[in-house]
Amino acid sequence: MDAFFAAIEQxxxxxxxxxxxxxxxxxxxxVVAAASYEARKFGIHSAMxxxxxxxxxxxxxxxxxxxxxxxxxxxxIFEIFRRFTPRVxxxxxxxxxxxxxxxxxxxxxxxxxxxKLRREVRAETGLAVSVGIAPVKMVAKIASDMAKxxxxxxxxxxxxxxxxxxxxxxxxxxxxxxxxxRLERVGIRTVGDLARASEEVLTRELGSRGLEAARxxxxxxxxxxxxxxxAKSYGEENTFExxxxxxxxxxxxxxxxxxxxxxxxxxxxVSGRGVTLKLKLARPLGxxxxxxxxxxxxxxxxxxxxxxxARVGRLLLTRAALREPVRLLGVSVSRIESGETSQLGLxxxxxxxxxSRARLNRVVDEIQDRFGDRSLARGVGEVxxxxxxxxxxxxxxx
Numbered sequence: 001m002d003a004f005f006a007a008i009e010q011x012x013x014x015x016x017x018x019x020x021x022x023x024x025x026x027x028x029x030x031v032v033a034a035a036s037y038e039a040r041k042f043g044i045h046s047a048m049x050x051x052x053x054x055x056x057x058x059x060x061x062x063x064x065x066x067x068x069x070x071x072x073x074x075x076x077i078f079e080i081f082r083r084f085t086p087r088v089x090x091x092x093x094x095x096x097x098x099x100x101x102x103x104x105x106x107x108x109x110x111x112x113x114x115x116k117l118r119r120e121v122r123a124e125t126g127l128a129v130s131v132g133i134a135p136v137k138m139v140a141k142i143a144s145d146m147a148k149x150x151x152x153x154x155x156x157x158x159x160x161x162x163x164x165x166x167x168x169x170x171x172x173x174x175x176x177x178x179x180x181x182r183l184e185r186v187g188i189r190t191v192g193d194l195a196r197a198s199e200e201v202l203t204r205e206l207g208s209r210g211l212e213a214a215r216x217x218x219x220x221x222x223x224x225x226x227x228x229x230x231a232k233s234y235g236e237e238n239t240f241e242x243x244x245x246x247x248x249x250x251x252x253x254x255x256x257x258x259x260x261x262x263x264x265x266x267x268x269x270v271s272g273r274g275v276t277l278k279l280k281l282a283r284p285l286g287x288x289x290x291x292x293x294x295x296x297x298x299x300x301x302x303x304x305x306x307x308x309x310a311r312v313g314r315l316l317l318t319r320a321a322l323r324e325p326v327r328l329l330g331v332s333v334s335r336i337e338s339g340e341t342s343q344l345g346l347x348x349x350x351x352x353x354x355x356s357r358a359r360l361n362r363v364v365d366e367i368q369d370r371f372g373d374r375s376l377a378r379g380v381g382e383v384x385x386x387x388x389x390x391x392x393x394x395x396x397x398x
Contacts, residue, residue: 001077002128002149004094005034005070009063011126019061026050026062027241029327033065037149073125080120084113089225095144097137099225114152135160136221138173160219165192172216179206179213191217230336234272236260237330243282245325247317254313255306257331262306265333271302272333275309277316280328290327295319302337309333 001007005023010016020039024032030050042057054060074093081088084107087099100110107113114131121129128150132143135157143163147153155163164171169191170180182205188194194202195217202210215221236257244250254277265271274296281291295316303309313331 001094002130003034003036003040004073004127005065006036006039006063007034007127008066008070008073010036012069016061016063020044020057020059021061021063022050022053023063023065024050025064025241026054029239029241030062031239073127076125077121077127077129080117080124083120084117087225087227089227089229097140097225099227111152111154114154118150118152136219137223137225138216138221139163139219141173142167142171161195164217164219165190165195167191169194169217172213174209174213174216179209182206231268231270232336233274233276233332233334234261234264234336235276235330235332237278237328237332239280239328240326243325243327244329247322250317250326250329251310251314253329254317254331255310257329258310258313259306261331261333262304262309265304270336270338271304272336273299273302274334275299275312275316276330276332276334277313277320278328278330278332279320279322279326281322282325282327293320293322298335302335303333 006021009021009023010019016036018038019036020042021036022032022039022044023034024030028051032044032046032048032050032053034046035044035048035053039053039057039060042053042060044053044056044060050062054062070093077094078088078090078096081096081098085098085100085103087101089097089099091097100107100113103113104110107116110133114133118129118131121127130144130147130150131152132140132145132147133152133154134140134143135155139155139160143153143155167190168180169175169183169188170177171191172194175183175194183189183194186201186205188197188201194214197210197214199211199214202214206213238253240253244253276294276296279293281293283291285291297312297316299308299312309331
């Protein structure tokens with residue numbers, strides 16, 4: 001999708017059309033989640049600090065964002081995708097791979113399918129989608145980026161090499177800024193350079209990762225579209241608008257995240273044995289890095305109860321023995337298993353009847369499924385976030 005969050009806001013508010021719009025936090029720690037194409041003319045892009053975005057464009061309009069609307073629109077769009085093929089792999093709320101293999105006789109040539117898909121998305125949602133078509137996933141992804149805004153680009157199998165060769169080496173999946181710098185130091189600046197580099201040089205500079213990158217540079221991407229990948233973990237995290245030191249405030253955030261994770265587990269009919277607390281400290285290390293602290297615990301019985309997850313989170317917070325403020329906190333549940341298993345709390349004084357909690361959870365879930373996640377909560381309140389995420393979260397409701 002093109003500028004997904006911002007495009008939805010401009011669609012729904014005519015007063016924003018034709019103006020530079022950013023969706024994201026406007027605070028000193030805010031981050032751009034999406035920028036309209038009018039804003040992108042100023043060099044503004046997603047993940048840019050909001051302070052820098054406002055510096056580049058003082059007339060910039062900030063919109064806080066409506067995740068329930070974005071999730072709803074994402075589901076509508078993915079349903080359109082599935083009309084063309086059941087093999088749809090979502091990468092984020094606004095991006096997906098579609099495998100059209102075997103659909104030619106029914107649907108026609110891939111370019112024709114891509115144009116029909118674009119028309120249907122536009123007609124039903126009022127939003128633009130750009131399409132890249134290629135024989136392998138990485139090339140299709142690059143082609144879709146180059147087709148923006150509101151376009152379609154097809155790379156035929158015989159044209160993959162010519163398409164990839166002149167591109168900057170950083171276009172290859174897995175080649176971040178550090179790897180790109182190492183490659184450029186030895187004269188590897190384009191994808192073509194990478195494809196033709198010797199194994200000795202690649203192994204010396206990037207290890208085994210260099211050989212995989214070279215295969216991708218030659219268009220050798222064997223990864224298939226995976227529509228039914230199982231979740232390895234369920235998590236919630238956010239960067240705070242301000243650093244938090246008070247344990248009571250951190251415990252409130254743990255409880256809010258634990259309840260959100262538990263709802264998603266229950267919606268998907270799964271439980272988890274592993275609970276992890278992630279803390280990013282507020283002390284800068286330079287180059288945008290901060291100290292990261294994680295603590296984990298494995299339960300004897302799997303859980304999908306928010307109170308249980310929160311209790312473990314508080315225990316892990318104690319084990320972390322913090323002595324400085326926190327800028328990010330996350331709670332995740334891993335070691336996922338299907339079904340529900342009753343469990344007891346970690347401490348005798350905290351044990352509640354699992355059956356009563358399960359009944360309460362079912363009532364809360366029914367109300368939230370009918371009226372939305374914000375319709376009922378257990379006194380934990382909202383967590384102030386510095387930005388929004390395009391990540392697909394399994395089990396997340398409207």
